[in-house]
Structures are given as C-alpha cells and as structure tokens.
Amino acid sequence: MRNPSSGFLIFISMQFKKDNLLTLLLLFPGLVFFIGLFIYPLCITFTNSLTISNHTGYSLQNYIDLLSSAKYWNVIGITFVLAISTTILSVLIALPLALILRKRVKGHTFIRLLILLPLTVLALISALGLLIVWDKNGWVNLFLTQVLPFIDEPLKINYTLYGLILFYAWLYSPHTILMTLSSIEGIDRNVEQAATITGAKPFEVFRYITLPLSMSGIRSGSVMTFLLAFGAFNVPLIAGGNYRPLTVAIYTEAGVFNNWPKASALAIIMGILEIIFILIYFKLTKKRSAA
Amino acid sequence: MIDKKVMISLKNITKKFGHATVVNQLNLDIYEGEMLTLLGSSGCGKSTTLNMITGSLTPDNGEIHIRGNDLTHVPSHKREIGLVFQNFALFPHMTVFEIVEFPLKIRKENKKERKVKVMEMLRLVQLDHLAERYPRELSGGQQQRVGLARALIYQPKVVLFDEPLSNLDAKLREELRFEIMNLKDKLKFTSIYVTHDQEEALTLSDRIAVMKNGVIQQLGTPLEIYNEPQTPFVADFVGISNKIVGQCVGKDNGHASIQMDGFQLRGLVKHDEIQNGDKVIIFIRPEDIQFGNECSTKENTLQGEVRNIVFSGERKECMVGVAEGETIRLYMNKQSDIAIGQGLFVHLPSDSCKIFKFFANE
Numbered sequence: 217m218r219n220p221s222s223g224f225l226i227f228i229s230m231q232f233k234k235d236n237l238l239t240l241l242l243l244f245p246g247l248v249f250f251i252g253l254f255i256y257p258l259c260i261t262f263t264n265s266l267t268i269s270n271h272t273g274y275s276l277q278n279y280i281d282l283l284s285s286a287k288y289w290n291v292i293g294i295t296f297v298l299a300i301s302t303t304i305l306s307v308l309i310a311l312p313l314a315l316i317l318r319k320r321v322k323g324h325t326f327i328r329l330l331i332l333l334p335l336t337v338l339a340l341i342s343a344l345g346l347l348i349v350w351d352k353n354g355w356v357n358l359f360l361t362q363v364l365p366f367i368d369e370p371l372k373i374n375y376t377l378y379g380l381i382l383f384y385a386w387l388y389s390p391h392t393i394l395m396t397l398s399s400i401e402g403i404d405r406n407v408e409q410a411a412t413i414t415g416a417k418p419f420e421v422f423r424y425i426t427l428p429l430s431m432s433g434i435r436s437g438s439v440m441t442f443l444l445a446f447g448a449f450n451v452p453l454i455a456g457g458n459y460r461p462l463t464v465a466i467y468t469e470a471g472v473f474n475n476w477p478k479a480s481a482l483a484i485i486m487g488i489l490e491i492i493f494i495l496i497y498f499k500l501t502k503k504r505s506a507a
Numbered sequence: 508m509i510d511k512k513v514m515i516s517l518k519n520i521t522k523k524f525g526h527a528t529v530v531n532q533l534n535l536d537i538y539e540g541e542m543l544t545l546l547g548s549s550g551c552g553k554s555t556t557l558n559m560i561t562g563s564l565t566p567d568n569g570e571i572h573i574r575g576n577d578l579t580h581v582p583s584h585k586r587e588i589g590l591v592f593q594n595f596a597l598f599p600h601m602t603v604f605e606i607v608e609f610p611l612k613i614r615k616e617n618k619k620e621r622k623v624k625v626m627e628m629l630r631l632v633q634l635d636h637l638a639e640r641y642p643r644e645l646s647g648g649q650q651q652r653v654g655l656a657r658a659l660i661y662q663p664k665v666v667l668f669d670e671p672l673s674n675l676d677a678k679l680r681e682e683l684r685f686e687i688m689n690l691k692d693k694l695k696f697t698s699i700y701v702t703h704d705q706e707e708a709l710t711l712s713d714r715i716a717v718m719k720n721g722v723i724q725q726l727g728t729p730l731e732i733y734n735e736p737q738t739p740f741v742a743d744f745v746g747i748s749n750k751i752v753g754q755c756v757g758k759d760n761g762h763a764s765i766q767m768d769g770f771q772l773r774g775l776v777k778h779d780e781i782q783n784g785d786k787v788i789i790f791i792r793p794e795d796i797q798f799g800n801e802c803s804t805k806e807n808t809l810q811g812e813v814r815n816i817v818f819s820g821e822r823k824e825c826m827v828g829v830a831e832g833e834t835i836r837l838y839m840n841k842q843s844d845i846a847i848g849q850g851l852f853v854h855l856p857s858d859s860c861k862i863f864k865f866f867a868n869e
Binding site for chain 2: 404406407409410411412413414415416417418420424425428429
C-alpha cells in the first residue's frame, strides 16, 4: 500500500524527470525566498507558541490562556470590527466612484491620481498627518466650527473607533477602488444597454448586470483591503488610543512584556482567523457572483 | 399600402456630434408589420438613427413617434422596444434560460408562467436543449439566437436589428436571415434593420432606405432600389454595376447618347437633368448585358476581347475589354466554353444603361 505522502513524492520525482534543470534553477530563488523568509519563521513562531517562558517542554497552555481570557476575545473582536467596517466602507466608496469615473467625467484623471495618493504615503506618516488634520484644533474642525455657523462643538475623531475606521478607510480603500474600477470599466456597455432596452430600470441594470459583473473585482479588491486592515499595525499603534487590535496586542506582548511565546501564539491565532475568514468570504461572494 | 398604419415615425430628426452632422433632417414612416432596412456604409448615420429610436441617443432636433406617442425624451427602458445587437451583448454571467427570462423577471411576471414562455421561445429559436449553457459555451449563431429570443420574449411591437449578422460567417448568416423572416411572420412585429450588407437588405426587407451622409438617398422596395436607382450613389452602392464615364453628345425623349473614348452608347436618363457636354456616368448591371459571337444590332454593341474569367460557383464572371482602358463585367453560364483571349460582341441594352451626372466620390 502506498500512503498519500509517498504518492506525492512519486509525483514530484516524475515531474523532475520530465522537467529540465532549467526549471529547477528558475524556481530556486523563489523557493529560497519563500522557505527562508516565510515557512521557516512561521515554523519558529509555531514552535515558540508551544513553549512557556521559564519552562521547558511543549504545551498548548498559551492558547488555552489566550482563548479563555475575555481581554483577548475583546482584542479579536476589535480587530474584526475594524477590518470588516473598513472593508464595507471601502466598497461603499469604490462602487459609486467607479460608476462615475468610467463615464470619463471632467477631471477623472485627476481623481484617479488622488486614489493612488494613500498608497504613495507611508502608513506611519499618513497616521500622523491624519491625527493633525482631524485634531480638535485641526483644519477640519477649524473649518467646521469657525466657518460653518451651525456647528459649535468640534468633532471627536482622533482616538475614537469611528476615527480609526476613517483612517483605515483612507489608507486601505485604494485597493478596493482600483480593482472595482478596473472590473467595472471592463464591462461591455452594450450588455448594460441591452438590459435597459429590455425594460430594466437603471437600478435593476445595476443590481442584475453591473454588480454581478464587477463582483470579481470587488471581491479581490476588498479581500486585499480586509487583509491590510486586519494586519494594520502602525496606524492603530499611534492613532488607536484604547482600541488595540491583534497586531498591537502581539507587539505589546513581545516588545513590552517580552513574552515571545504568548506573542507567537497570538500571531498563530491571528493567521488562522484570517484564513478562516477569507475562506468564508470567498464562499459567500462566490455564490453571490454566480447567481 | 393604403390601409397600413404608421408604427414608427421619425420627424425631421437631426443629430450632430461636434461639428459633424451625422443625421440630417431625416423623415421616415415605418408601417405596422413592415421590415424596413436602413442601408448604408459605415458613418452614413444608420446606427445613429437606430440609437435615437432605442433612446440611447437623443436627437438634437425633431421627434420620434412610436404608435402615435412622442417618445423623443422617454428613457430607453420605458420604450418597449426589442433590440438585437451586432456583438450579441448577452449577459455573460447568466445561462441562456436566465438571459431570455430577464425581461420577464423585471416585469415581475409569475415564475411558472415565465418558465413556460421562456421554454416556448427557446423552442422557437431551436435552443431549448441549450437552456442551461452560458453564452461563452455557445457558437456565434447560437448566441445570436439567444439575442433574438431575449429581444422577442416580451413581445415588443417594434424590434430593431443592429447589423445582427455581421459577426457571423456566410452560411450562418443566410440561415439566420431566413429564421428572422420566419420569426417576423410568426410574431408579426414591426422592425427596422440596420446593415451595410446590400444582399441582406435586398432579401430581408419590405422596404429599403439607402442612406448617405445622414440623408436618405432613396426609399423603396428592394426591387425599386435595385432596378430603379434614383441617384448615382444608390446605383453604385446596391448590387454590382459596370461604371462607364463619358460625355453627353445628344438627347432625345428620355434617352441620351454618350461619347466615350472610341465608342458611343445610348442610355436612359431618368433622375438627373443632363445637358449636352455634361460629364456623365453610365451604370449597367452585369446580368443585363447580352453577348455573342455575332453582331445582331448595331446600337450599343461593342466588340471586345475576353481579358479574364473568374469562376464563382453559380456562374462565370467575365471581364471583356472593349476599348483602351475600358473593361465590361458580365455574367456567363458556368458551362460556357468561352476562353480568355477570344473576341466577343457585347450588347448593352439602352434601357438598362442608366445615366447620371458624374459624381466625384463614387
């Protein structure tokens, strides 16, 4: 009897026989990069997570401690709230924007450049800049309280959850916008016209034709936004206030309390959560776009 | 034509893109149950006219009436028109069934009734066995059948065709042409058919409007258009004609004598005013030309030499050189044993020679 892994080895060796040395050579740098900088650290992190500081031997104690503590569930919750609201916000910004931009309205190239702007600025710089702009005495609040007659109180944005989501959206929605834009601009306008002529109202054309046809772009863009928001570190560290997502918690464990095993366990939990979420997300949106 | 009701009426329609006038004060009535073809080369304004009827363009001037209602400023989705596209424009994310069902779905029809109607329509276009397929899994001809079914399922009174067969190969084109005619007989819709293919126009239409530069050059039945072109453009554009350029040297009741380099022809003058000395152009169809080894009449008979013979399947096409730089194209029976280099008398019946004033951009 052959077990599955030996079958896999036979498959690999067969591939080697067929392919020439060149393929292997070309694969080599990528493999080294992938194994050295991703697989190896991941393994280290994983084995780390199974140890307990000042103890020898392996155990799941770190995981048990983390998952039985309300504090860390709170951290996980905030991470998801931040990432999901950012993703939703980015889609809500991307769709109307893409629908307008594809009509090549006046100044559309300028707006396209503006979309790229957040990508060109370091997250750290962005966060600091946003803190200044949205400060109690910042430009936005100065404008609101000094220029507009009906607003007296300055808006509280900095160090609030809404403020953090706003910052996240500014930083990470370009990915959703760009992917949505390219898929919406790829739609054959004749197809939408065909739907209109058969009697579909503009909203029905959007609902049944435009949206399903741009779903692939929205999906891949929003997944990128989600992952970036889920893994954001600089921004919540300096602009998060009391809202500490997983990344900040991991940093605190490792950098402040020097508890690397606990930090490793948190990192592994974070990775697993991300993978699970993406699988669910793809399942859900796939159904939507096929319907 | 007396008791026919006007279905679509275009009144004095003008459309400009920038400085270019694409459609210029067009007036056209389309009768109920009729198939009218807008025929013309690209840029003649035929597609623009169609787009104004569907509502995707708004005319700068003039009105569009369908069944007596002014629809000039009514949005597309309220016009109850069917449209068949050149590039099919099927919904790529839906199955054939869903595509054909779509117009009924947005009309909020009962689901069961929808299914019955869609399957019936699919049977009509012979696609009931492919209902679960996606457009990308179909051939061009099948895709256009879906396009037809989608345009007809909600029983619009008016169905527009925007070069529906241009993306298909020759055999399929003919097949679908007959299918469209059959569907029209069965479902009795009024239609406007846009094409640049004159053969399609001649075989499909009840009437043809030949367009050029945003203006209708001639409106008539296929027979009228083919046999009695009123302008040199129509004579040139529809069908194949020999074109001979010469100078008018004499006129007598409806006929004129035209002098060419080394020979003279008599022909019919009907639609243009021609004076002695005018530069003119004679159109004559290859199939109207008679030929033989002996000379039977003197008038309009030229002696020439066979320069080239092309076998095209149903006939032989023959180029006969009759004078310096002047060749005449004529059709022969495919069994004909006339060979290249042989001498031949060609007779151009004077009533088939149509004389127009010479025009520059022929």
